[in-house]
Amino acid sequence: MPNQLLIKAILITALTLVALAIVWPGKGARGQAIRHLAWLLGLGVGVLAVIFPNTTGTVASWLGIGRGTDLLLYMAIIFFMGYAVTTSVHSRASDRTLTQLARKLALLEAQLRKERDCNAAASHATCTAERTRPLDTQDVVEL
Numbered sequence: 001m002p003n004q005l006l007i008k009a010i011l012i013t014a015l016t017l018v019a020l021a022i023v024w025p026g027k028g029a030r031g032q033a034i035r036h037l038a039w040l041l042g043l044g045v046g047v048l049a050v051i052f053p054n055t056t057g058t059v060a061s062w063l064g065i066g067r068g069t070d071l072l073l074y075m076a077i078i079f080f081m082g083y084a085v086t087t088s089v090h091s092r093a094s095d096r097t098l099t100q101l102a103r104k105l106a107l108l109e110a111q112l113r114k115e116r117d118c119n120a121a122a123s124h125a126t127c128t129a130e131r132t133r134p135l136d137t138q139d140v141v142e143l
Contacts, residue, residue: 004064007074014078018085035086042079 049056049072056068065071 007063007065010063011074011078015081018078018081038082042075045075 049068053068056071058068060066060068060071063071065074
């Protein structure tokens with residue numbers, strides 16, 4: 001069936017685009033705009049498939065697919081994979097941000113503890129020298 005070459009090319013292209021989204025997520029406004037346009041396109045195709053159900057069978061036969069439901073299944077798989085990829089990318093970014101915030105909070109708490117301990121200590125000379133030294137992660141471990 002020569003028509004199957006067309007659907008295979010389309011599916012391989014779509015899956016390649018999903019794979020590229022894994023490797024190169026497209027941060028910023030441009031990447032987000034592309035994702036939004038892709039979702040709107042998919043939703044638009046879904047609405048058209050509901051309004052004109054016979055069209056899916058026609059498009060499926062033109063692409064070399066047996067039934068319109070198979071075409072919808074292929075599209076759903078591609079959109080699900082795209083959703084999974086974008087969710088994973090956002091989750092990793094959120095995890096990195098949360099880790100950085102937790103580290104900064106731990107350093108600030110350690111600084112406050114040091115200052116509180118220095119204020120309570122009898123010898124302020126050693127505390128003054130300690131206050132000028134910047135904290136690092138080792139100070140958090142010591143406390």
